[in-house]
Amino acid sequence: MAFVGLEIGGTKLQMIVAETPFHVLNRKETRVEPAAGAEGIRQWIARELPNLIRGHDVRAVGVGFGGPVHWKTGTVTQSHQIPGWAGFPLAEWIRTMVDVPVLVDNDANVAALGEAWHGAGRAHDPVFYVTIGSGVGGGLVVGGRVYHGVPPGEAELGHLRLDRQGTTLESRCSGWAMNERVRQAVAAAPGTPLGRRVREDPGHEARHLAAALAEGDPLAQRLLEEWADDFAFGLSHAVHLFHPEIVILGGGLAGVGEPLRAAVARHLPRHLMNAFQPGPKLALSALGRDAVPVGAIEMARWA
Incomplete structure (x- = not known):
């Protein structure tokens, strides 16, 4: 079968x-x-x-x-x-x-x-998953089943507003948004490890973050911290609403790996009310x- x-x-x-x-x-x-x-x-x-x-x-x-x-x-x-x-x-x-x-x-x-059922959320309930790729999306599983609101959607994390001007989490933190952050930063600092990698292999610039971070590039670290603070602020709204046991980070940008997970874990508690401290467990996708x-x-x- x-x-x-x-x-x-x-x-x-x-x-x-x-x-x-x-x-x-x-x-x-x-x-x-x-x-x-x-x-x-x-x-x-x-x-x-x-x-x-x-x-x-x-x-x-x-x-x-x-x-x-x-x-x-x-x-x-x-x-x-x-x-x-x-x-x-x-x-x-x-x-x-x-x-x-x-x-x-x-x-x-x-x-x-x-x-x-099969990845980082096993033995946890509720499970909140975030995909960070061409867009930013969210999914909530409670008792082993997807939580559904009234069709056609729910848990649209990427469309949370970060201000009254209509800035969304997706517009600030998607993979495309991070590409733009990297492009602007390396234009001003082309001699950095991140700038060198982008110059030698342009396009989808965020994919060079992991290697630049491994080299200890301060520019790459600054970009990651700025991104993580924005992302943690948006994620805090979902935590306050759903209070999941675990939040799993997936999608293309999560390929940055442990530095990205750790940065979100550092920033998230600042945006949570005291009763929810230290916040949910954060993990990278096990299924990739x-x-x-x-x-x-x-x-x-x-x-």
Whole structure:
């Protein structure tokens, strides 16, 4: 008996067919081409999904989508990164290709489920998961199940306002926002280890932070501390509302690793009320880039 986990993100597409979340039978991955829009993504899925499942007894498909969805119907509300998704009946469309039950949920919800059952959230309850990539998303698992508000969404951490002017956590702390922070900083300090790395290998500048931090680069450390303070301030609102036992950091920017986790852990207590000190446990994702497809498979097993 096999299940499919499909991730549709703002930068990455991947699908896994597995007998259990960790016994992977086949997988496929590609990068999103924003210029091709939603139609480009759908063409890739329509081409690759039948090949992926050929020869496997697939019982259900789970999908983690990068944006708000109506999880009861499997209809996309919108994507904040890729045009052409608004109102699209994603579950129904995939069902025409596989003829099995298809469940669709927000990708952060799905990743939270994966981490709660098979990753860093095991033995913790409630579990709050944050994805920090092309956007910033959140998912809450209580009693082993995703917490759902009224469709089409909940726990939209990235859209918390940091001020009355409409600055959001996502606009300050997403991977794209960190890229811009790095670009501006190294333009003023090109001779630093971080500046040298960006000059030699431009694009997606935040990916150079980990190496620059390992070199002891003060510029990289300053950028990380500034980012972590902004992020911890936004995260504190979720902690005050949900008071999870553990907060798990995932997504592309979490690839900076322990320096990022430790920086958030340093700044978060300053933004929490005294009764909640020292705050929840903070951990890095144990499933890494597979958090969404593993969670999607777990969701599909309940179909």
